[in-house]
Amino acid sequence: MAALHAVLQRPNNRQAQKIDERRRRYILAFVSYITSAVMFIYGFKNLYSEQVLLPVILFGTGLAFLLNILWFHLSRNLQRACVIEAVLVGGFVLSLVYQGGFNNTALYWVFPFPAILFGLLGVRIALLSNALLVLMLCIMLFIPDLILAQYKDAEASRFIASLLIVIIVCWINDHYRERSHQAMDLLQQSKEMQANTDALTELANRRFIDASLLPSLALQPAQFFPLSLIMCDIDHFKQLNDRFGHDAGDDVLKAVAQLFRKCLRQHDFACRTGGEEFLLILPHTNSADAFLVAEKIRSQLAQQALLANQPEYHITASFGVALCDNAEDFTQAVKHADEQMYLSKRNGRNQVN
Numbered sequence: 022m023a024a025l026h027a028v029l030q031r032p033n034n035r036q037a038q039k040i041d042e043r044r045r046r047y048i049l050a051f052v053s054y055i056t057s058a059v060m061f062i063y064g065f066k067n068l069y070s071e072q073v074l075l076p077v078i079l080f081g082t083g084l085a086f087l088l089n090i091l092w093f094h095l096s097r098n099l100q101r102a103c104v105i106e107a108v109l110v111g112g113f114v115l116s117l118v119y120q121g122g123f124n125n126t127a128l129y130w131v132f133p134f135p136a137i138l139f140g141l142l143g144v145r146i147a148l149l150s151n152a153l154l155v156l157m158l159c160i161m162l163f164i165p166d167l168i169l170a171q172y173k174d175a176e177a178s179r180f181i182a183s184l185l186i187v188i189i190v191c192w193i194n195d196h197y198r199e200r201s202h203q204a205m206d207l208l209q210q211s212k213e214m215q216a217n218t219d220a221l222t223e224l225a226n227r228r229f230i231d232a233s234l235l236p237s238l239a240l241q242p243a244q245f246f247p248l249s250l251i252m253c254d255i256d257h258f259k260q261l262n263d264r265f266g267h268d269a270g271d272d273v274l275k276a277v278a279q280l281f282r283k284c285l286r287q288h289d290f291a292c293r294t295g296g297e298e299f300l301l302i303l304p305h306t307n308s309a310d311a312f313l314v315a316e317k318i319r320s321q322l323a324q325q326a327l328l329a330n331q332p333e334y335h336i337t338a339s340f341g342v343a344l345c346d347n348a349e350d351f352t353q354a355v356k357h358a359d360e361q362m363y364l365s366k367r368n369g370r371n372q373v374n
């Protein structure tokens with residue numbers, strides 16, 4: 022089961038995560054390209070004004086945004102680029118409020134930035150960053166001697182109140198967006214598990230092999246090869262069903278699945294591929310070791326009394342082993358394991374070949 026979970030949760034299977042990364046990339050690109058363009062336009066407009074510091078802030082931040090996105094394109098490190106962008110955003114907001122902006126309009130420009138921080142950083146860190154930003158703005162606005170610009174007291178308090186409203190709305194919005202994504206992710210994972218497991222034995226099914234395991238074998242061969250396959254088919258299962266009933270047959274299938282779980286390692290796969298037929302997939306295992314595993318399961322099965330009311334009745338199974346070195350040969354190796362299993366049947370059943 023652990024191995025099944027691991028394959029189903031590989032990053033290439035996590036659609037929601039990919040979409041969320043795309044969202045953050047778009048925000049990073051928007052802030053870097055569009056915001057820096059706006060900063061350059063206003064920087065040029067103020068180039069020859071008396072406010073020398075304003076064009077320096079605008080050109081400096083715009084240039085830093087562009088360098089950050091360039092570095093992101095080279096490094097592909099989205100997380101680090103978003104953190105740097107957020108630091109630049111914070112620095113820009115504080116320096117603009119410090120300087121006052123054109124005609125003391127700096128405060129109007131602050132409002133988009135809490136939402137940008139939420140977009141770049143994720144809910145918890147964005148909330149902390151915004152709280153820190155508000156704290157620093159309060160210090161700057163209510164201790165006027167600290168800054169160049171002059172804001173009226175009423176203007177400063179209304180600005181902080183409306184900024185807090187923006188932050189709280191962004192926080193509620195992002196918190197529930199993240200919660201709904203997590204819920205959808207869990208739902209997708211549970212549907213994925215249902216679709217890939219057999220309801221009776223809770224082992225992986227054939228769909229799991231075809232739709233999830235085979236792509237993983239091709240994408241991450243080092244994690245699996247060389248692997249061994251063990252085909253296992255319960256002997257005379259029809260007789261068992263006819264004699265003790267279908268429910269007893271079902272109980273035997275569940276007990277056999279439990280025996281596989283007991284005998285296999287965490288990273289092995291046990292799959293129910295047919296009515297009373299199972300395929301065991303053993304990563305990083307050679308044929309000799311696979312024979313030992315098959316023999317262990319065979320002898321334990323033959324010794325156990327699987328039917329609670331029939332202690333004298335013993336169930337046996339026939340096994341076929343095959344080695345597989347790469348993803349392309351997997352289907353052929355399954356066929357070979359199947360042929361070996363039929364050889365065991367022909368030679369008298371209850372054996373490994």
Ligand SMILES: Nc1nc2c(ncn2[C@@H]2O[C@H](COP(=O)(O)OP(=O)(O)OP(=O)(O)O)[C@@H](O)[C@H]2O)c(=O)[nH]1
Pocket residue numbers: 221254255256257258259260262266267268269270271274295296297366
């Ligand atoms: N109880 C139960 N029986 C099943 C299930 N799926 C398939 N079967 C039965 O498994 C039996 C398989 O019979 P056969 O293919 O003839 O094989 P066998 O009797 O095991 O004979 P050998 O394989 O040659 O040893 C059939 O009677 C199916 O109805 C299931 O989910 N539960």
